[in-house]
Amino acid sequence: MWLLIFINLAGKIAAAIVGPTEPAVALALWFVPDGLAAYHLFVLRAQGIVAMHRRFVTAGREVWLTIDDGPDPQDTPRILELLAAHGARATFFVIGEKVAAHPGLVRAIVAAGHEVAHHTQTHPLASFWCATPARIGRELDEGLATLAAEGVRPTRFRPPAGLKNLWLRGALSTRGLICVAWSARGLESRYGDADSVIRRTTQHLSPGAILLMHEGQRVPPAIRVHAIAGVLERLHQTGYRCVVPTPEQLPSPARWFQLVGAGAL
Ligand SMILES: [Zn+2]
Structure with a gap:
């Protein structure tokens, strides 16, 4: 930085x-x-400001399904049912404001055996990249406090849309958080149908992939939950298991400063 x-x-x-x-x-x-x-x-693969994990280490036919922008009172319970039906585990990157607005959903996610992770308190999509150190600190601390009230202490963070900020690396490390990106995403807001999202999310599957999907009102109705259902079905058909990686499966980022290079952490 x-x-x-x-x-x-x-x-x-x-x-x-x-x-x-x-x-x-x-x-x-x-x-x-x-x-x-x-x-x-x-650029997601650029690692010069803060290291972002884009894959995890596995010897099995495993992927990591991550679901952003919840919890949502309509979608989360349905997604939990789908995950249970497929014997799948997932990580929910939740927004603090939504957690506070819908108490109980985060506890339901944890009770079902899934991970809850930090996706800021207010999801400041337009201003996150240029936010001041104080604002970044508030987004992290308020989100942590909101989750603490639900009995959750997250260790993983994803910024809105994967955008970085010059102050993010230090802010995360002092709070014991690591940054997680993705290797494939469905771009739900770009497509009008679930099939396109499912195809895009699963077209280059390989062990250790991190899949990004979304829940909530910003996902078009025709895609909402349906795309997650379709991805779970496709993973089942192709013999992939959805797991939540251990810390050992997310090895420490390279220590050198990658000024112009790209990483695949
Ligand atoms: Zn988001």
Whole structure:
């Protein structure tokens, strides 16, 4: 993070110095560091700001089903029934405000043997990438407090839409949270039918995949819950089990600073 900030500031200063004589060079010095920072903020596989797990280690035919943006009073109970029918385990990345609005749902998720993880308190999709350290801290702490009231202490966090923030790495580590992304997602809001979402989510399945799906009102009615049902059925047909990885199956991220490289953690 600090290296990105340093490169950016150095680029701006150098651009100001050479600008009067070398305007083309100054333009590059000004904007290239911005592009580098944007890459690490917005591209999921970029690991320079905060390491995000995109797969898990397994020797079996296993995938990790993760369901974001709940809990939802209509969808969560139906999803729990589907998971039980398939003998599947999943992780629910929940939004604190929704947890507080629908008390009891998180306890039902845990009672059914699934994991509850942190997906911010308010899901600030548009502003998360540029939020101040104080705002990031509030999103994390308020979400933790909301979940604590339901008897849950999460260890895993997923930012809205997988967006990163310059202050996220430190904020997560001081709170004992790791960052989890995904290797496949259905993009429910882009498609009008469940089949497209199911196909997209399962088209490149391999052991250790992390699948991202959504619940709640923002999912189109034709897709809501149906896509999760279809993915579970497809996984069953192809012999995959849905598991929740242990910490050992999510090995520590690489320690080197990946400025331009990509990781598959
Ligand atoms: Zn979300």
